[in-house]
Amino acid sequence: MKKIIAAALFSLIPLAAHAEYEQVNLTVFGMDCAPCAHAIHVSMKGIQGVNTVDVDLNTGLVTIKLTPGNNASMRQFNEAVEKNGFTHKDADIVVKGRLTGTANAPVLEVSGTQDRYALSPTASGLDVASLIGKAVTVTGVLPQASKGKVSDTLRYKTITEAR
Amino acid sequence: MKSLVVLACAFALPGIAMAADHGPVFSYATPVNSQRELSFDTGIFGRGGSLGTQLSTGSSFGYGLTPHLTINAFLPATFGSGSLPESRIMPGSEWSAGASWRFLHSVTSVGKRIESTASLGVVVPGPQQDSGVLSSLHRAPGVAGSLATGLASRSQYLWAGLGYTRFAEASEDRRPDTVSWSGVYGYRPAKLRRGYDQWDYRGFAELTGEHTGSVLKSGVTLPNSSTTTVWLGPSVLAIFKVVAISGGVQAPIFRDASDSIYGREHIRFALNFSYLKYSSHTSSH
Numbered sequence: 523m524k525k526i527i528a529a530a531l532f533s534l535i536p537l538a539a540h541a542e543y544e545q546v547n548l549t550v551f552g553m554d555c556a557p558c559a560h561a562i563h564v565s566m567k568g569i570q571g572v573n574t575v576d577v578d579l580n581t582g583l584v585t586i587k588l589t590p591g592n593n594a595s596m597r598q599f600n601e602a603v604e605k606n607g608f609t610h611k612d613a614d615i616v617v618k619g620r621l622t623g624t625a626n627a628p629v630l631e632v633s634g635t636q637d638r639y640a641l642s643p644t645a646s647g648l649d650v651a652s653l654i655g656k657a658v659t660v661t662g663v664l665p666q667a668s669k670g671k672v673s674d675t676l677r678y679k680t681i682t683e684a685r
Numbered sequence: 686m687k688s689l690v691v692l693a694c695a696f697a698l699p700g701i702a703m704a705a706d707h708g709p710v711f712s713y714a715t716p717v718n719s720q721r722e723l724s725f726d727t728g729i730f731g732r733g734g735s736l737g738t739q740l741s742t743g744s745s746f747g748y749g750l751t752p753h754l755t756i757n758a759f760l761p762a763t764f765g766s767g768s769l770p771e772s773r774i775m776p777g778s779e780w781s782a783g784a785s786w787r788f789l790h791s792v793t794s795v796g797k798r799i800e801s802t803a804s805l806g807v808v809v810p811g812p813q814q815d816s817g818v819l820s821s822l823h824r825a826p827g828v829a830g831s832l833a834t835g836l837a838s839r840s841q842y843l844w845a846g847l848g849y850t851r852f853a854e855a856s857e858d859r860r861p862d863t864v865s866w867s868g869v870y871g872y873r874p875a876k877l878r879r880g881y882d883q884w885d886y887r888g889f890a891e892l893t894g895e896h897t898g899s900v901l902k903s904g905v906t907l908p909n910s911s912t913t914t915v916w917l918g919p920s921v922l923a924i925f926k927v928v929a930i931s932g933g934v935q936a937p938i939f940r941d942a943s944d945s946i947y948g949r950e951h952i953r954f955a956l957n958f959s960y961l962k963y964s965s966h967t968s969s970h
Contacts, residue, residue, distance in 0.1 A: 549795070550795075551792040551793070551794060551795055551796075551797075551798075552790075552792040552796070552797070552798040553795075553796055554796050554797065554798065554837045554838055554839055554842075555707070555837075555885055555887075555924065556881040556883070556884075556885035556924050556925070556926065557707065557881075557885075557924055557926070557927070557929070557961055558881075559880075559881030560881050560926045560927065560963065561719050561722065561961075561963045563881070564963040564964070564965050565719075565963070565964070565965060567965060568964075568965025568966060577881055578880070579796060579839065579878070579879075579880065579881055580795075580796070580839065580878060581795060582795035582796060604752060605719060605720035605721070605752050605964075606719040606720070606752060606963075607717070607719060607720075607752040607753060607787070607790065608792065609792040
């Protein structure tokens with residue numbers, strides 16, 4: 523019985539602590555036609571953990587929703603854009619990770635992906651001191667990075683303790 | 686030595702700048718394949734003249750090595766004979782292979798980009814003979830290069846292109862050098878700027894021109910064998926995800942060619958079908 527309880531608890535730990543992207547809204551420049559969008563759709567769907575992809579040609583917005591427990595990284599999303607000959611701009615993301623660093627210099631670690639961001643608030647009055655060391659869910663903007671790179675700073679809008 | 690140069694060019698770089706699967710059907714354009722994208726084109730191209738109609742059908746294969754470099758090959762077959770001048774805008778009986786390099790790619794806003802593509806390739810005689818004065822020539826490979834530049838956007842397209850083909854000499858015969866040029870304007874009406882899961886249509890006005898040099902036969906330049914023609918006409922491109930169909934027709938607006946050597950060409954038409962196979966391959970972390 524103890525073994526069963528231990529196994530059940532052990533299986534819950536990684537679920538609770540799993541760091542991952544939940545949604546990525548990526549703006550893409552240069553797509554003029556339906557095959558461009560279809561190529562992006564195919565490339566994004568090829569990333570393990572991607573659940574749904576929607577591409578709006580008129581706004582250039584690529585909306586990616588991911589399945590729980592995924593290990594997809596931002597670099598993979600950016601590569602999917604670059605390989606089709608387009609340019610990625612800012613990305614609005616919802617991401618779960620562990621908050622480390624200090625209250626003045628908080629860092630978000632998306633452990634499953636090795637992505638790591640210095641957090642910068644988009645507005646004053648956001649206090650993260652009480653969340654240091656905890657699993658958090660962050661919404662924010664990843665600024666455009668040059669080809670092959672991912673921004674190391676995440677400008678966050680909200681940060682809450684992950685459930 | 687010439688053959689070595691030709692082979693070196695073939696393996697170094699491409700050939701066919703006509704981007705029927707993403708753009709106009711007659712003109713030079715800039716689009717290239719995505720990385721690992723495989724494209725297959727097949728179509729029928731016709732040239733009608735006073736001495737008959739010449740049809741070409743062929744298959745073209747393209748593969749994106751990188752997001753900006755595509756290799757391609759074109760294997761045509763011809764039917765009928767029209768005793769028509771050399772043309773590089775309209776496919777003939779030559780097989781070709783090469784690569785296209787999009788060396789300028791400037792993305793300015795959502796849905797809009799400015800780009801330039803250079804192509805270089807080899808043209809080799811296929812198993813079929815040409816008709817008319819060209820049929821009596823010993824044939825040799827040639828080198829074809831082109832440059833296209835322009836703008837693509839959600840509403841409008843504008844491309845200009847220039848190509849040059851030079852054939853080697855064989856037994857003192859040589860096919861004429863060809864300078865080709867094109868200008869194309871495309872438009873997608875507001876009502877057709879829809880989602881990618883619906884058919885995507887756009888229309889083009891295509892202006893193309895060609896100047897062919899003199900035919901060299903047994904070491905002698907054939908008098909009045911040089912030609913210049915300019916063509917204008919509409920074309921339409923329809924795409925649904927991985928399938929594209931394009932068609933167009935052109936009429937001559939200027940013609941300077943000897944009627945005693947060539948048939949009087951009065952119409953060109955094309956119908957092309959494309960299949961695009963995109964790669965879903967992505968790297969791991």
